[in-house]
Amino acid sequence: MSTATPIVKGRHGRSRASRRLWSVLGFLVTVVTTFLGLLAITFFIGRVVPIDPALAIVGDRAPAHVVERVREELGLNLPLWQQFFIYLKQALTGDFGTSVLTTHPVMEDIKRVFPATVELATVGTIIGAMFGVPLGVLAAVKRGSLIDQLVRLIGLIGYSVPIFWLGLLSLVFFYAKLQWVAFPGRIDIVYEYTFTPVTGFFLIDAIMQGEWEIFWDVFRHIILPASLLGYVSLAYISRMTRSFMLNELSQEYVIAARAKGLSEARIIWFHALRNAAVPLITVIALSYASLLEGSVLTETIFSWPGLGLYITNSLQNADMNAVLGGTIIIGAVFIGINVLSDILYRLLDPRTSR
Amino acid sequence: MSGTVNSSPSLREWLLSDRPASRRQARLGRAYVIWRRFSENRLALAGLLIILGLIVVAVFAGQLAPHDPTQGDLRYARLLPPGAEGYILGTDDQGRDILSRLIYGSRLTLMVIILVAIIAAPIGLLVGTVAGYAGGWVDAVLMRITDIFLAFPKLVLALALVAALGPGIENAILAIAITSWPPYARIARAETMTFRNSDFIHAVKLMGASPIRIVTLHVMPLCTSSLVVRVTLDMAGIILIAAGLGFLGLGAQPPLPEWGAMIASGRRFILDQWWVAGMPGFAILVVSLGFNLLGDGLRDALDPKEAGQ
Numbered sequence: 001m002s003t004a005t006p007i008v009k010g011r012h013g014r015s016r017a018s019r020r021l022w023s024v025l026g027f028l029v030t031v032v033t034t035f036l037g038l039l040a041i042t043f044f045i046g047r048v049v050p051i052d053p054a055l056a057i058v059g060d061r062a063p064a065h066v067v068e069r070v071r072e073e074l075g076l077n078l079p080l081w082q083q084f085f086i087y088l089k090q091a092l093t094g095d096f097g098t099s100v101l102t103t104h105p106v107m108e109d110i111k112r113v114f115p116a117t118v119e120l121a122t123v124g125t126i127i128g129a130m131f132g133v134p135l136g137v138l139a140a141v142k143r144g145s146l147i148d149q150l151v152r153l154i155g156l157i158g159y160s161v162p163i164f165w166l167g168l169l170s171l172v173f174f175y176a177k178l179q180w181v182a183f184p185g186r187i188d189i190v191y192e193y194t195f196t197p198v199t200g201f202f203l204i205d206a207i208m209q210g211e212w213e214i215f216w217d218v219f220r221h222i223i224l225p226a227s228l229l230g231y232v233s234l235a236y237i238s239r240m241t242r243s244f245m246l247n248e249l250s251q252e253y254v255i256a257a258r259a260k261g262l263s264e265a266r267i268i269w270f271h272a273l274r275n276a277a278v279p280l281i282t283v284i285a286l287s288y289a290s291l292l293e294g295s296v297l298t299e300t301i302f303s304w305p306g307l308g309l310y311i312t313n314s315l316q317n318a319d320m321n322a323v324l325g326g327t328i329i330i331g332a333v334f335i336g337i338n339v340l341s342d343i344l345y346r347l348l349d350p351r352t353s354r
Numbered sequence: 355m356s357g358t359v360n361s362s363p364s365l366r367e368w369l370l371s372d373r374p375a376s377r378r379q380a381r382l383g384r385a386y387v388i389w390r391r392f393s394e395n396r397l398a399l400a401g402l403l404i405i406l407g408l409i410v411v412a413v414f415a416g417q418l419a420p421h422d423p424t425q426g427d428l429r430y431a432r433l434l435p436p437g438a439e440g441y442i443l444g445t446d447d448q449g450r451d452i453l454s455r456l457i458y459g460s461r462l463t464l465m466v467i468i469l470v471a472i473i474a475a476p477i478g479l480l481v482g483t484v485a486g487y488a489g490g491w492v493d494a495v496l497m498r499i500t501d502i503f504l505a506f507p508k509l510v511l512a513l514a515l516v517a518a519l520g521p522g523i524e525n526a527i528l529a530i531a532i533t534s535w536p537p538y539a540r541i542a543r544a545e546t547m548t549f550r551n552s553d554f555i556h557a558v559k560l561m562g563a564s565p566i567r568i569v570t571l572h573v574m575p576l577c578t579s580s581l582v583v584r585v586t587l588d589m590a591g592i593i594l595i596a597a598g599l600g601f602l603g604l605g606a607q608p609p610l611p612e613w614g615a616m617i618a619s620g621r622r623f624i625l626d627q628w629w630v631a632g633m634p635g636f637a638i639l640v641v642s643l644g645f646n647l648l649g650d651g652l653r654d655a656l657d658p659k660e661a662g663q
Binding site: 030033034037038040041042045046156157159160161162163164165166168169171172176289290292293294296297300311312315316318320323324326327330331334335338 | 498499501502503505506507508509510511513514515517518590594597598601602603604614617621624625628631632634635639643645647
């Protein structure tokens with residue numbers, strides 16, 4: 001980046017602002033094209049891959065005139081680029097069509113179920129970071145020790161385990177045998193009609209309304225699926241933390257701090273970890289995005305009424321509008337989180353703000 | 355391999371010679387060094403053993419399986435617990451031996467990962483090398499497309515694709531392959547960029563080689579080793595996604611003994627007959643752990659800089 005040779009130095013100062021503008025513009029173009037690409041792919045999946053989308057909606061036993069009418073309504077007789085244009089316009093206004101299964105507009109359904117997924121993924125990420133970061137730091141500090149091997153093993157299993165299987169087994173153990181947790185869904189049926197959520201995040205709603213009994217019930221529902229997701233993100237976070245910390249601990253400032261006589265704990269937790277924190281934030285943001293994806297299978301196991309369950313239910317009923325709407329939303333959130341972590345990284349790392 | 359090497363020390367010297375007399379000797383010598391680094395890592399060896407075991411079981415499924423994987427004994431052998439006579443891992447609700455189903459299921463697992471690798475790796479290699487070698491707007495366009503696919507969550511994209519294509523193992527493989535190639539393109543491009551302007555490429559160009567010849571014969575072979583590592587590391591993820599699709603009923607259809615679908619069919623009995631869903635999940639865990647260990651070991655052996663990170 002710093003190609004400031006003496007010859008161009010005069011221009012260099014003047015063009016700094018415009019260069020920054022260009023990089024912001026380039027960034028925006030990247031985000032917009034990625035989003036358009038996302039819509040193009042979902043359009044392709046919904047309209048081009050099925051041999052006849054009209055038949056997919058009405059079924060192959062429908063009379064010919066019904067099929068023809070649906071084709072007209074869907075605009076399938078128009079050229080493909082025109083169809084894509086219409087699709088684009090609809091998608092950008094949040095119109096993903098109507099769900100066959102629930103008979104509501106897909107966007108309305110998604111708005112209803114999305115908070116449940118966000119709440120689950122958030123609690124999962126908190127659990128993952130809360131345990132993953134200290135474990136990674138510990139593994140890096142005691143490199144090669146038994147603890148290091150153990151953390152590595154925990155991580156490897158987290159990478160290798162089918163989460164839906166682990167979910168089923170944990171249900172048998174913690175719900176059926178020990179009866180520590182509640183199941184299914186987000187809240188007990190007793191409270192379901194007396195409790196009026198405001199934000200859609202039940203834990204926060206319960207606190208705001210001072211309903212501690214409900215809070216406890218919601219907590220008992222969320223803790224097992226969130227722990228599972230947390231375990232998956234722990235595997236990733238602890239591995240990356242270890243790698244970042246190893247990198248930091250071999251730097252010269254650590255030697256300087258030791259020479260100054262600072263305590264080892266202070267060096268590790270205050271000096272090294274603070275420098276490792278910048279890339280770690282990106283890692284945690286990315287693991288948050290992947291938890292939104294991981295929730296598809298987890299929600300199915302725990303009957304968690306979120307976006308994942310919505311998508312799988314729609315899949316089972318061949319409800320393509322709902323499936324693609326959910327896919328677009330998850331994809332958009334994915335892109336959004338990537339962008340956000342990119343911006344955060346640029347803001348937090350002093351080396352990138354030159 | 356190690357057996358023959360240990361028996362004759364002169365062979366070892368020949369392999370480690372600083373001045374190999376032939377290209378073959380140099381290649382074998384390099385492979386030997388990598389193998390030595392690899393075999394020092396016990397976990398990596400365990401991973402290799404698991405994968406070799408999987409291949410052997412898949413090849414000899416017909417000889418190894420004690421029972422028929424699709425036809426069960428509905429009268430006398432429904433939902434028997436593990437350890438029951440003749441059924442080491444128990445039976446499922448149709449009276450089928452779970453061990454036999456797992457053994458036959460290994461063929462499906464192997465088929466999925468091999469086909470995904472065969473479809474996705476060449477696509478990634480082609481896109482990446484062409485983008486890296488051509489540069490300019492070709493590079494910009496190809497990498498933009500790659501980034502768009504990378505921005506998609508894999509499982510969700512695979513789900514939507516299978517939903518459109520219709521359930522079935524072939525479509526599941528296709529969907530997974532379509533979601534798997536972008537990282538390979540990224541790696542191949544990065545590798546290509548590092549030697550695009552090196553002397554040997556210039557030399558070949560001066561001799562009049564066409565860009566197609568340069569990319570296919572001189573660029574692609576150099577990208578394969580890092581690609582192999584990445585594909586091996588991805589195998590575990592591919593197995594998990596395939597199992598997830600199978601679990602949701604979108605992958606292999608019954609009565610095929612696909613492991614993910616077996617978990618789904620055992621879900622109803624999970625509280626009383628845990629083994630019906632428990633065993634296939636354990637098989638998935640072991641195999642994907644094997645691929646993760648093998649991939650880690652390969653990466654460390656091929657690229658010592660990264661070791662321990």
